[in-house]
Amino acid sequence: MNAISKITPARGADERAVPREAVLTSATDPRGVITFAGTDFREVAEYTAEQLLNAPHKIVRHADMPKGVFHLLWDTIKTGKPICAYVKNRTSSGQYYWVLANVTLTEDGYMSARIHPETEYFEIAKELYAEMLKLEAAGKTPEESANWLLEQLAAKGIPDIETFSVLALDAEFKKRGIVLPSSETAFSLMDEILELVTDMRQLAQDIETGFKRVRGEPVNLRILAGRLEGAGAALGTISQNYDAMAQEMYELLGRLYGNNSGALQDMHVAVSHGRAAQQFSQLLKEAVTREQDHLVEGNPAGLLTAQQARLDNICAQRIREIANAGKPIPDICRSLRRRINGLDVVKLLCKVESGRMRDVDSGLDGIIERLQAFHDNTDRGLAELSSKASQIQQKMSAF
Ligand SMILES: Cc1cc2nc3c(=O)[nH]c(=O)nc-3n(C[C@H](O)[C@H](O)[C@H](O)COP(=O)(O)O)c2cc1C
Structure with missing residues (x-):
């Protein structure tokens, strides 16, 4: 034909x-x-x-x-x-x-x-x-x-x-x-992994946005401390602690999701390039089949097969990169969750101060509420991130 x-x-x-x-x-x-x-x-x-x-x-x-x-x-x-x-x-x-x-x-x-x-x-x-x-x-x-x-x-x-x-x-x-039947499973796996990585990037981005939002809270605490003069000394210290710990968390988060860097970015690049290699490899496989009926003298179709093998190797290498980039993610999430617990202590101290200043409309309650929401959301996001990272590791073993 x-x-x-x-x-x-x-x-x-x-x-x-x-x-x-x-x-x-x-x-x-x-x-x-x-x-x-x-x-x-x-x-x-x-x-x-x-x-x-x-x-x-x-x-x-x-x-x-x-x-x-x-x-x-x-x-x-x-x-x-x-x-x-x-x-x-x-x-x-x-x-x-x-x-x-x-x-x-x-x-x-x-x-x-x-x-x-x-x-x-x-x-x-x-x-x-x-x-x-x-x-x-x-x-x-x-x-x-x-x-x-x-x-x-x-x-x-x-x-x-x-x-x-x-x-x-x-x-x-x-x-x-x-999609050739021989490629089907590998294609779906790669698509599923890419979807998980995309979700994880969204979760990390949401956490980062939350961070940016509460960044002003230590400043609010310091302003409050200034207003309360002597009585606010404890708040000043709490604010400094909070600032330092949040900064540490921010740096950890950067290892996960930075501006064009971080584990999730590396994973995303590896998955999308791995998938492109898969797709290109299949196109060459189709071309090889076609050449079998139409080969012309002096036109070495072996080039196609060799290149297909090369692309399969690139894909295998990308799969290793996905696994390597994903390895530190559960540890980073664990460290971040530990620090969230540390921030919770700071928040508790705020609560104590708020109790002591019952008679003053300090604005502390609003700050505590915002910190509480941020801590809860971040902890939930990190738990989900961790779980998706393990789902990816499981899928990787199917390749
Ligand atoms: C593998 C390969 C495939 C290419 N395929 C095309 C093609 O299909 N059409 C095309 O115009 N140029 C193609 N090029 C680019 C040409 O070599 C060339 O750069 C282009 O036609 C512009 O001509 P010029 O560089 O003399 O301006 C291909 C190059 C390579 C290495």
Whole structure:
């Protein structure tokens, strides 16, 4: 059967359709000279293997593609990192087709696997590319244009190109809806782990917000101490203790959830990259099956199998990273919960002072109430965090 017989409708008059099941593969040497061109790629691009092999990859370049995108692509892959980018390519007869291309490092160059794009990330990319073309026409260099693209992504809450890559691949992969039976269990496990990590990040963020909210309380206590003069001396000391202990907790919390750092961030990166490797590996597996019927002389399909094995190794490494990053979490949660108990003592002292000042409207009761709520919420959040961390460790053992 022809690999692209089940063509999905093309969107424009000159547009050549990329079927949902197609995986357009190619490999290059380190300079971008084509060393392998898969069946689906050749069919959509309307080239023979002979025309593509040893040609520079820009043979399929479309004039509508901003230079900044390729600048970013090379900048990324040269450091060994994978990248996903939406690319418009020109076919041999002058038509065009859009793909989400996923490019990774191989033993001796790079490999790309491309699929039909249709998610909201594709729409974002097309809008940004249109602006980049204008900027480039107005004299911006490819580097400036690439930086502009990164700034726009950051403004949309996507901090870097790696994050964009894993988000776009995941969205397109899921929309494509093809999961090989052999990948099913591992995919669901990874999705479940990612969901747990996402929940844990939310819990940690809530705890951090709570911290920020009660940060002012020691100051309130000190103000109160000043107002009460001699009688407030105890409150002054209590406030200092509270401040010091809360600061310690804040630092511990940072090990769990910091600004782009901490165990939960490391876990999140490892899971999302592990999942991207899983997905890319499956695409290559599909491509390998397709090549078995369409192999052309001089076109070594073994490259696909080798790269698939490489991605499986990357995935296994990411899984180890998830486990390592998750290990200290229960200990950190335990230490934090111990300190919450310490803060409870401070809160009790406040209560004693409040009792002694029964006749004065000290405002202490309000402070105590807020501290109580914060302690309860934080303790509950930490218990939940711990429990989710153990659920992850359990799931890890299923890999
Ligand atoms: C593995 C791999 C796959 C690539 N695939 C494409 C592609 O499908 N379309 C494309 O225009 N450029 C692709 N490129 C980038 C080209 O090498 C080239 O940078 C791009 O066409 C822009 O041409 P220029 O650098 O001469 O401006 C690929 C590069 C690599 C390493």
